[in-house]
Structures are given as structure tokens and as C-alpha cells.
Amino acid sequence: MNNYQGKILIDGEWLSSDSSETIATINPSDGIEFERIARGTAKDVDRAVQSAQNAIEGKWGKTTAAERGRLLQKLSKLILENEDELTEMEARDVGKPLRQARVDVKACARYFEFYGGAADKVHGETIPYQQGYTVLTLREPHGVTGHIIPWNYPLQIIGRTIGGALTMGNACVLKPGEEASQTALMIGELFRQAGFPPGVLNIITGLGEEAGEALINHQGIDHLSFTGSTEVGELVQRAAAKNAVPVTLELGGKSPQIVFADANLEKALSFLVNAAIQNCGQTCSAASRVLIEKPIYENLVKMLTEKFQQLQAGPASRDLDCGPLISPEQKVRLEKFIAEARSDGLNFAAQGTIVDDAPSGGNYVKPLLIRDVPADHSVAQHELFGPVLTVMSFGDEDEALELANGTAYGLVSGVWTKDGARQFRMAKKLKSGQVFINNYGAGGGVELPFGGVKLSGHGREKGFEALYGFSVLKTVAIQHGE
């Protein structure tokens, strides 16, 4: 599985990029280069789009829904057969502790299994109309779909976005994040082995401002799916508007978990910690704010403090609570927020540790718990993308909602309460794409539609809902007779 190093995938072949240049792949656990990826250009993107168009006009366009499903399920099996290799590479490339990387491999396989099963189960409708007519709707692929993904969850996001698009018969051009493209290339190789026709999945590695820009502006693209920062999401939306193509934006978040006094605190505790520090806090749906009802505030802060004091950061291979951050730049960015919090006198309740033998070139930070955080402070408003949990108290349901909804984002919310009526009230009033009650993240939830409101984006991926976004509805009205 290594004929793809430094290559791009076009028309089922591993090729050199038009630039012939490569970009270093750095292991965030030690800062050492361990691979190189191709620096794809606008010309490469053009070739990839052409190849996807050819696939649609050729064999892929004639493949039945059932056959598409079988191919996707075969890919799922191949991913599981290569689970150890993919796990090891995702851990090394992203800096993710091994067991978290393994969850991502299994989730990636599960997406292709789920979507493989769904491929021949998406139906149109018939619509009662005037006498002498039969009217029906067809769900058709958009055509060529462009997929730009970030570095933090390459495998999971490939599964959800490429899985959904291929299920509906689109052909894809994928641009992975330049910081972590290795497992995307491995998946590309497994695609070849699964027997998909050439051109169904094309992969162009490279820089956002080069290959990414070329992809979002390409006139041969019929749908764009972007997962990444809100800033770049705006550029993607503008480019999509210029070519009048539909776009799905999966952007950042500042998700809250709200804990009421009647909650099961023992159960909540591990969800509160894990949702904040998973992948070292570099998760769009990280629950980086915990809002606690006043009567249990001190008690729960004490429980969180004890947990945070025990957290350890170190190399991905050591499989600790946290790995490193992805890059020195992300570390500098995070440390600025932390310095601001310190100089404003915020209360640092607990800090974890970095293991003594962590390589000096790794981008390690100590997991941090900050209590009594003012709602308008920058650490409570911005996506920090690090293992920092901010905690604040609330007096009643209305205040909890005001705080929870009081950021520019709206991706996910969590609520902890045994009161059934309150569960429904909160679920209705929280401004986010997902609400979890007495759990958070629901174990990956391949089946559960996912996406944001406000600056967290729009459109839904995951679950069956994604398939409507990855297809276009055509209405056919047939008048009986000639």
C-alpha cells in the first residue's frame, strides 16, 4: 500500500502533480518530517474534474444503485482489513492517541457500510396532479462534487462526505488538509482495490490557497462540500455563489454542555471531560463550555478539577488523554488566548501535565480548566481548538439558554437533567444542529444528521439526510396521450 506517496489520484492512477513539488508531512508528536505530499495545482484540479466528468458520462453513470452500494460496502470491508495500518498512520499524521485514531478508522468503515446499504433505498415520489397526468420526482446526482476537508478528522470526514456523495452517484474530487493527508491517500488506494471505475474518486493534495482555491472556483464543479474554519467557509460560499452551485458548510463551534442540579453527575463527568479534550480539543463539536446550575456548581467544579489534574498529554503512540496540537502555529494561537485569560485574572482551576519524555519538537500543551469565566470573555466566545474547558454558573433555565445560545456558533449542545419536560423545552430552544440529552456525541452517530446553524454553517451530512443534499430533485410531469 505505498505506491501513492507524494502522488495525486486522477482517473484511477497515481500521478505526479503538475508542479512536481512536494510539501512536508510533519509528525506533530515530535516535529519531524516523515513523508511528503504532492503540491497539487489548478491544472491538476482541472484534470481531476475532467476525470470525474468522464466517470459520470462513462461506466460510473451506468452503474446501478445496488452495484454502487456493493462497491461502497466492499470498500468498508477493505478499510477494516487495514485497520491497524490506518490507525497507526492517523495517529502519527494527526497526533491523535491510538485508541482515538482506531475509533476514526472504524467510523470511516461504518460510513461506507451505512451508505452502501442506503444506495438503493432512496426513492422519488409520485404526486397527484390534474386529470390525465402522472407526475413523479427523481433523485439525481449533482454531477461532480468537490470536497474540501480539514486535518483533524480526515478518515471520519472522508467517510461521511465521500460516502454520501458516491451513494447518490456523484463523482468526487477531494482536497484533504495539507497538515494531514496520509490516510486520505491510503483510502484512495483502497478505492482502487475495491474496483470502483476510474475517476469516481480523485484526490488532489496541496495547499488551500492553491489547490483548494482552484477547486472551489472550478466551473465544472456541481456541488461543494466544505468542512473547515468559518473564515475559509465564507470564501467557499462566495465561490459557490459565483457559479450558482449548492454548498454544504460544516464549520467551527463553541458548543456548550448544560448541567442542571438534578443531573446524574457521575455519569456526566466523563462526557464533560472527554468532549472537551478529545483529539486534544481540536474537534469542531468539542464541548468547550460547561454551564452549571448554581446549587451544584462548587461540587461539580471540584469533580472536574480532580479529573483535569490527572490528565496527561504526550506522544500519540503513548495513547494518553491528549496528544500534541497539530502545529506550532496552533500552539502559539492557543497560548495567546491562555495568556489573555491569565492577564485578565481568570481562575485557572486545574492543569494537567505533559509527560516527561514527550519529544521537545512536539506541540504539547497542558489540558486546562478555567472556572467562573465571564460569558463575554474571548476564551468563552472563540473556538480555541485546544484542551481548554471554560466553566460558568447559571441561575435558571432562561439564563442557561441565554449563555448557551450566546456565541456566534451553533453546532452541538448537551443537556444533563432528569426532568423530562425540561429536556423537551431545552431541545427546542437551543440554537444548534444537534442536541444531546444525558449524553454527548452519541458514540459517533454515523446515522445522525449533523451540521450547524449560525456561523457553524448550513446543510447536513451524516445519516440519510445527507443523501438529499448530495442529490438534486427533478420533477417529471407526463401528460397521457401524445
Ligand code: NAD
Ligand atoms: P481550514 O479552514 O484552515 O482548512 C480546511 C480546508 O480548507 C483545508 O483542506 C485547507 O487546505 C482548505 N483551504 C484553506 N484555505 C482555502 C482557500 N482559500 N480556498 C479553498 N480551500 C482552502 O480549517 P482547519 O484548520 O484545517 O480545520 C479546523 C477547522 O475545521 C475548525 O474551525 C473546525 O471547527 C472545523 N471543522 C468543522 C467540522 C464540522 O463538521 N463542522 C469538522 C472538523 C473541523
